Amino acid sequence: MSRSRSRSRGRRDRVTKVYVGNLSSRVYERDLEELFDRYGRIHRVDIKNGFGFVEFEDSRDAEDAIRGEDGRDFFDRRIQVEPSRGNGPRRSGPRYGGQRFKWRLEVEGLNPRTSWQDLKDFARKAGEVAFTNVKTSRGKKIGVIEYTNEDDMIYALKKLDDTKLDGEYIRLYEEGKEEDSRSPPRKRRRSSGSTDRKRRRDDDEDDDRKRRDDDDEDRERRDDRKSGKREEDEREDKPSRSKDRERERDDDRDDDRDDDRDDDKDDDRKSDRD
Numbered sequence: 001m002s003r004s005r006s007r008s009r010g011r012r013d014r015v016t017k018v019y020v021g022n023l024s025s026r027v028y029e030r031d032l033e034e035l036f037d038r039y040g041r042i043h044r045v046d047i048k049n050g051f052g053f054v055e056f057e058d059s060r061d062a063e064d065a066i067r068g069e070d071g072r073d074f075f076d077r078r079i080q081v082e083p084s085r086g087n088g089p090r091r092s093g094p095r096y097g098g099q100r101f102k103w104r105l106e107v108e109g110l111n112p113r114t115s116w117q118d119l120k121d122f123a124r125k126a127g128e129v130a131f132t133n134v135k136t137s138r139g140k141k142i143g144v145i146e147y148t149n150e151d152d153m154i155y156a157l158k159k160l161d162d163t164k165l166d167g168e169y170i171r172l173y174e175e176g177k178e179e180d181s182r183s184p185p186r187k188r189r190r191s192s193g194s195t196d197r198k199r200r201r202d203d204d205e206d207d208d209r210k211r212r213d214d215d216d217e218d219r220e221r222r223d224d225r226k227s228g229k230r231e232e233d234e235r236e237d238k239p240s241r242s243k244d245r246e247r248e249r250d251d252d253r254d255d256d257r258d259d260d261r262d263d264d265k266d267d268d269r270k271s272d273r274d
Helices: 004-015 028-041 059-069 114-125 150-159 194-273
Strands: 019-022 042-049 051-056 080-083 103-109 127-137 140-147 163-164 168-174
Touching: 019 059, 028 042, 028 051, 028 059, 051 059, 059 080, 114 127, 114 140, 114 163, 140 150, 150 168, 168 194
Parallel strands: none
Antiparallel strands: 019 051, 019 080, 042 051, 103 140, 103 168, 127 140, 163 168
């Protein structure tokens, strides 16, 4: 009898109501109901200003909904889905089973658009994350990451510090560590800007010089070929011109002889008449 009462009390203690945060103002109750009704029978849907609640009849359906929908893009927003612990909005990400851990990192340089869920997804690259939170302080977006063990925290410092999140280089520091002992930012090669433009200009100039050198070489080869052709033509034309001149001289001599013979004939005819 007592065992039966214990099982029924355990079922009642399990969560059937889930909190849905970061909702768009365009979301209505019917939209939430359509999103969550595939997980099981819904008892009630309630929407507030920017957040809402979905209550299931069975706690197992609520657990499935949390696993399936937390972090989903819904009406251009990444929604936060977690067990309900009250009737107000959540100010940060859910904790790891309600526990607190001492392996915490401070985060600086966050993009203003970065949410706690974005930060949590990013932090999971280094290990098991218990909790994340983001806030704006003195006009700057800062955050905190809480890991479940020291090894993951140390690995995050090595792997994720001074890397990009949402287009911004972020810095990670162990919470409570003196600023003087913090590591300096890594030296990064500029991937854009004046260095790349100068490299492109140098490459273009090298290409232009190479093209000009190639054109000069081609021009010289063409000139050499033309010069050689002229010399060869001149060598071939020289004997032919010599022969032509000799032929002309022979023709002139023949003409002279013919003229002499004609003169002699004329003289003989004249003498005969006399």
